[in-house]
């Protein structure tokens with residue numbers, strides 16, 4: 001898997017720094033009592049920024065659905081086709097979802113509704129950078 | 140420049156549109172359609188095509204260019220640039236007016252005004268110019284609102300889709316920045332395709348069925364496109380596809396295949412909005428604007444869900460129907476967006492056209508949806524049948540209401556029409572009628 005390397009910006013840097021330390025931390029709005037991902041400068045619900053803090057979440061989720069990429073314009077991923085792209089909902093906040101390639105699960109065999117667990121995958125050629133990934137429990 | 144603040148109809152509770160039946164489309168025009176610009180034919184550039192469409196819209200209404208006092212232009216490039224300097228092609232420009240991207244990969248209002256003058260149809264009386272209009276979905280509503288609000292009497296509205304020779308939207312590089320840091324590492328393409336693949340899979344899980352159930356719809360879209368003399372398929376691939384072709388189509392982002400996706404083309408259209416009174420004296424049978432509505436709902440998380448799409452399209456249709464003072468039973472001609480095929484049912488079910496409710500689209504597609512049948516769904520053929528014009532669904536609504544759709548003319552009553560684009564979470568729609576009340 002030749003994943004591209006996320007380029008942190010001012011707002012997302014704490015998120016990616018935590019990932020590099022193998023922690024999944026999401027934005028949390030204390031006014032709305034809501035988690036938020038992807039990282040944004042302001043809260044999706046109330047639009048405030050000074051109410052946002054970081055909160056580590058448990059890496060448990062479920063597969064909503066899995067599509068399979070057969071042809072891609074993302075040049076770096078062309079060597080990987082066909083590959084799964086699953087949508088993962090986070091158990092402790094199901095309105096939060098993540099993309100995953102479901103490493104270990106063959107293409108077209110993404111199990112709808114299956115439990116998944118978080119792990120951190122080192123990115124090729126990144127000098128020690130990681131990315132949050134998900135795999136089907138028991139695989 | 141005059142600007143309109145708060146013109147959108149994007150929330151519940153707005154009731155009947157204040158200009159319902161007081162604004163009309165008096166003329167429309169479209170250019171030839173090419174697969175791509177060849178880099179040589181200066182009479183077939185995007186700008187040249189847009190001017191052709193504008194001239195035809197004015198002539199169609201029986202007006203003269205000096206009667207046009209409003210111009211609305213969406214300057215967003217729809218395809219790749221000509222130069223493609225970022226990809227090292229550095230293709231040279233041409234003599235003026237083609238010495239920049241303007242006129243080649245997009246058209247600005249200024250470029251079009253200048254070119255209309257060079258082509259002998261100068262717009263000498265413009266008082267209202269919107270040179271940063273949105274894409275055609277909301278742009279249609281904005282143009283109708285501008286006339287209703289009195290910003291201009293006769294607003295000429297343009298929209299085009301460019302496609303030049305070259306590699307198409309490649310995403311290169313090792314690093315992913317901005318919004319793409321959250322998606323590209325997992326192989327996400329910048330396209331509506333993958334978002335809608337997920338929602339479509341959720342639809343199949345919730346209601347049953349699979350992409351196979353889209354076959355009758357996709358096949359019928361091609362059929363309607365082949366009934367359109369200028370469509371991409373009529374010109375270049377003039378044969379009908381069968382359900383088996385659809386089932387065997389090359390997967391791109393499974394379940395989305397090449398036949399679920401529209402062909403990029405080079406094409407332009409223009410629409411002339413005027414008051415209902417003026418339209419009654421115009422050359423053509425007026426098509427009255429009864430309502431318009433827009434949705435712009437950013438995703439809460441990485442991806443929107445089926446529930447999100449159902450909620451926002453329910454809201455869209457409520458705003459649109461309330462604005463026109465109608466119910467689903469009042470809608471005759473219906474051209475929901477089909478680029479990609481996998482989300483058209485979201486609109487069909489939200490509009491409850493011909494009684495189709497949530498989860499019922501696949502059964503509906505199995506019935507007689509041909510233009511000559513009782514349920515002439517998407518009579519334009521949409522993008523899938525014509526190429527990615529994004530305007531064929533609008534021109535078809537006008538042609539159906541005027542009774543000039545030719546081989547595509549529906550046999551059921553055609554007194555009202557609705558259409559729009561693009562995706563459930565970001566779109567604009569319009570409701571049209573042959574009578575103003």
Ligand SMILES: [Zn+2]
Nearest residue numbers: 029032043046
């Ligand atoms: Zn908040």
